[in-house]
Amino acid sequence: xxxxxxxxxxxxxxxxxxxxxxxxxxxxxxxxxxxxxxxxxxxxxxxxxxxxxxxxxxxxxxxxxxxxxxxxxxxxxxxxxxxxxxxxxxxxxxxxxxxxxxxxxxxxxxxxxxxxxxxxxxxxxxxxxxxxxxxxxxxxxxxxxxxxxxxxxxxxxxxxxxxxxxxxxxxxxxxxxxxxxxxxxxxxxxxxxxxxxxxxxxxxxxxxxxxxxxxxxxxxxxxxxxxxxxxxxxxxxxxxxxxxxxxxxxxxxxxxxxxxxxxxxxxxxxxxxxxxxxxxxxx
Numbered sequence: 001x002x003x004x005x006x007x008x009x010x011x012x013x014x015x016x017x018x019x020x021x022x023x024x025x026x027x028x029x030x031x032x033x034x035x036x037x038x039x040x041x042x043x044x045x046x047x048x049x050x051x052x053x054x055x056x057x058x059x060x061x062x063x064x065x066x067x068x069x070x071x072x073x074x075x076x077x078x079x080x081x082x083x084x085x086x087x088x089x090x091x092x093x094x095x096x097x098x099x100x101x102x103x104x105x106x107x108x109x110x111x112x113x114x115x116x117x118x119x120x121x122x123x124x125x126x127x128x129x130x131x132x133x134x135x136x137x138x139x140x141x142x143x144x145x146x147x148x149x150x151x152x153x154x155x156x157x158x159x160x161x162x163x164x165x166x167x168x169x170x171x172x173x174x175x176x177x178x179x180x181x182x183x184x185x186x187x188x189x190x191x192x193x194x195x196x197x198x199x200x201x202x203x204x205x206x207x208x209x210x211x212x213x214x215x216x217x218x219x220x221x222x223x224x225x226x227x228x229x230x231x232x233x234x235x236x237x238x239x240x241x242x243x244x245x246x247x248x249x250x251x252x253x254x255x256x257x258x259x260x261x262x263x264x265x266x267x268x269x270x271x272x273x274x275x276x277x278x279x280x281x282x283x
Contacts, residue, residue: 128175
């Protein structure tokens with residue numbers, strides 16, 4: 001375990017031992033909890049993603065490209081029936097507390113959808129390395145992924161190069177894209193993931209990864225939950241909000257970590273076309 005990590009218990013009275021998960025995040029850059037939910041729960045996630053995706057594609061700025069036939073959409077928590085189940089899951093809370101501390105903040109909820117015809121993304125990380133990570137070798141944010149379908153080989157598996165979360169240098173384009181000369185190293189280290197409905201993974205988005213080509217006729221939707229430690233600033237790139245009525249239904253231990261505005265009426269989110277989106281679109 002990193003010397004910066006906390007025990008897997010906190011103010012929520014958690015008792016899960018996530019020592020192995022923290023070790024995996026600091027060594028490989030990714031860990032997972034198999035069978036955290038039932039397949040039926042994941043099916044409801046897929047249904048809500050499909051509704052939100054159709055709505056997002058129907059309006060300007062509703063979805064942002066992550067490469068040909070590949071989209072990202074940010075949504076509000078109350079658009080997802082399983083939101084509280086996910087963020088209140090003991091494993092999710094324990095991992096967040098152990099890695100980020102008891103004042104972690106939920107800052108992002110969205111989903112990626114690689115459609116039929118999606119191609120290999122370039123190797124990348126999701127944002128430039130924070131100074132805390134560079135100077136102190138400390139993780140300041142996490143990304144949780146929940147597959148909405150049973151992953152199969154032809155559907156474009158997520159590919160990750162374990163241990164590359166510490167890679168750094170001035171040759172990284174925009175701080176996120178390693179030089180092409182380094183790609184063979186990532187391909188040699190690459191591991192493909194085949195999650196099934198009900199599984200959850202947690203990773204540092206600094207670990208070099210990519211989506212691969214979807215050769216099937218089926219979309220591969222995956223939910224994304226972004227969580228920041230106190231010093232991280234990823235929330236500045238996201239526009240999640242909740243209505244006052246929804247806020248009042250949330251357990252206090254969820255409210256404590258939900259970092260977003262409370263509004264009277266939700267407005268559809270206009271996706272931010274980041275540098276990553278521009279580069280992915282040219283891939």
